[in-house]
Amino acid sequence: MIYELYYWPSVQGRGEFVRLALEEGGAQYRDVARESGKGTGMAAMMRLLNGRVARPPFAPPFLKAGRLLIGQTANILQFLGPRHGLAPKALAGRLWTHQLQLTIVDFLVEIHDSHHPVAGGLYYEDQRREARRRAADFVMNRLPKFLGYFETVLAQRASGKHYALGAHLSYVDLSLFQIISGLNFAFPRAMAGARRKYPRLLALHSRIQDRPRIAAYLASPRRIAFNNEGIFRHYPELDAAR
Amino acid sequence: MIYELYYWPSVQGRGEFVRLALEEGGAQYRDVARESGKGTGMAAMMRLLNGRVARPPFAPPFLKAGRLLIGQTANILQFLGPRHGLAPKALAGRLWTHQLQLTIVDFLVEIHDSHHPVAGGLYYEDQRREARRRAADFVMNRLPKFLGYFETVLAQRASGKHYALGAHLSYVDLSLFQIISGLNFAFPRAMAGARRKYPRLLALHSRIQDRPRIAAYLASPRRIAFNNEGIFRHYPELDAAR
Numbered sequence: 263m264i265y266e267l268y269y270w271p272s273v274q275g276r277g278e279f280v281r282l283a284l285e286e287g288g289a290q291y292r293d294v295a296r297e298s299g300k301g302t303g304m305a306a307m308m309r310l311l312n313g314r315v316a317r318p319p320f321a322p323p324f325l326k327a328g329r330l331l332i333g334q335t336a337n338i339l340q341f342l343g344p345r346h347g348l349a350p351k352a353l354a355g356r357l358w359t360h361q362l363q364l365t366i367v368d369f370l371v372e373i374h375d376s377h378h379p380v381a382g383g384l385y386y387e388d389q390r391r392e393a394r395r396r397a398a399d400f401v402m403n404r405l406p407k408f409l410g411y412f413e414t415v416l417a418q419r420a421s422g423k424h425y426a427l428g429a430h431l432s433y434v435d436l437s438l439f440q441i442i443s444g445l446n447f448a449f450p451r452a453m454a455g456a457r458r459k460y461p462r463l464l465a466l467h468s469r470i471q472d473r474p475r476i477a478a479y480l481a482s483p484r485r486i487a488f489n490n491e492g493i494f495r496h497y498p499e500l501d502a503a504r
Numbered sequence: 505m506i507y508e509l510y511y512w513p514s515v516q517g518r519g520e521f522v523r524l525a526l527e528e529g530g531a532q533y534r535d536v537a538r539e540s541g542k543g544t545g546m547a548a549m550m551r552l553l554n555g556r557v558a559r560p561p562f563a564p565p566f567l568k569a570g571r572l573l574i575g576q577t578a579n580i581l582q583f584l585g586p587r588h589g590l591a592p593k594a595l596a597g598r599l600w601t602h603q604l605q606l607t608i609v610d611f612l613v614e615i616h617d618s619h620h621p622v623a624g625g626l627y628y629e630d631q632r633r634e635a636r637r638r639a640a641d642f643v644m645n646r647l648p649k650f651l652g653y654f655e656t657v658l659a660q661r662a663s664g665k666h667y668a669l670g671a672h673l674s675y676v677d678l679s680l681f682q683i684i685s686g687l688n689f690a691f692p693r694a695m696a697g698a699r700r701k702y703p704r705l706l707a708l709h710s711r712i713q714d715r716p717r718i719a720a721y722l723a724s725p726r727r728i729a730f731n732n733e734g735i736f737r738h739y740p741e742l743d744a745a746r
Contacts, residue, residue: 399623
């Protein structure tokens with residue numbers, strides 16, 4: 263099966279969490295909104311988003327898998343995980359994997375809202391004052407709370423088996439890689455001491471980055487570069503030293 | 505099995521979505537943080553939250569189900585759904601049900617942040633100015649977008665079968681009931697025209713309210729009243745007429 267991923271073409275955004283799973287899982291997929299030609303591109307995505315499909319997604323990303331049309335990032339990963347060796351198949355393991363992913367989703371909302379505390383539909387420039395307050399709280403309180411949580415989860419696994427679930431890689435590890443990559447881009451000053459404070463998370467980030475399929479993906483044109491249109495944005499005035 | 509729910513004792517919050525499913529599903533459960541006595545109450549909740557449990561939750565609510573400890577509201581509902589006749593068992597139906605629930609979760613974050621756009625850890629009074637801007641955008645843009653989406657989902661089902669999935673009640677319907685109830689409390693002016701704009705959602709709300717188990721629950725002391733400590737808060741200055 264060739265999956266069809268639909269996501270905004272110019273940013274990594276939430277689509278990137280799905281891309282990383284598809285790449286590491288060795289899945290065949292099309293990134294439809296980034297293609298050009300008949301029946302592709304943004305037009306194809308908007309047709310499904312606004313169309314009279316039986317199960318309409320609220321927002322991208324969504325994934326076509328045969329006759330299934332699946333929305334919500336964590337839901338897509340939950341679907342892909344067991345199919346591509348990126349999640350356990352037993353109930354308890356599946357629930358825990360998904361629970362961690364949903365916590366990453368919560369974190370991601372807060373990362374986004376650090377620069378858009380008033381409205382996603384307004385420009386950053388129209389909410390700079392509010393963003394300074396929100397980002398200050400984010401860097402001081404929320405960032406350490408979330409990173410500390412995931413560091414604890416990693417620390418609880420047996421030593422030397424530094425994946426979130428223990429010995430086996432999962433989509434959660436790929437998502438944590440993306441979170442750390444994005445935070446390094448957006449908040450380089452706040453993240454300066456991270457290697458000391460969150461050694462397991464940072465080691466996980468390096469290890470994922472070096473995996474052959476991920477390394478090949480990151481070096482390919484399929485990987486969109488971080489930019490200030492996405493979820494992770496670098497505004498020096500929001501990146502306070504901690 | 506007697507489930508153990510853990511959630512902050514004085515607000516409905518995210519715990520309420522789980523309570524509604526447990527009540528409608530006829531499940532036996534304890535609401536542990538609201539109990540008093542040895543091994544119960546907030547102390548019992550904080551022990552699991554900060555403790556060295558194998559799979560620590562990031563935040564309440566979480567549910568003990570035998571040996572499982574499950575965190576994240578939507579994850580808990582996904583677990584309970586098929587066990588209590590509140591979700592389909594087949595893959596496509598499960599994914600769609602969960603996708604709708606995750607969209608409700610997104611909506612809930614935006615409802616909360618309408619009065620807390622800067623930081624959940626600060627008082628409302630310390631972010632009133634920012635809240636006025638955020639709530640204005642929420643009422644103008646986000647509220648109609650989310651409600652319009654769920655109205656469309658209801659409209660796509662066969663007429664007379666007004667549940668989100670069609671003929672069968674699911675935890676999504678219970679959560680939509682809670683969303684509408686909360687919005688009516690928090691934004692009475694903005695919701696004044698809702699019965700005309702979102703007739704199916706409002707009819708669903710009435711129908712769920714009248715279900716025997718839900719009606720009994722709502723009339724019982726187990727139902728915490730809405731109050732201005734929770735996710736849904738009534739601040740007249742944030743409730744602009746639309």
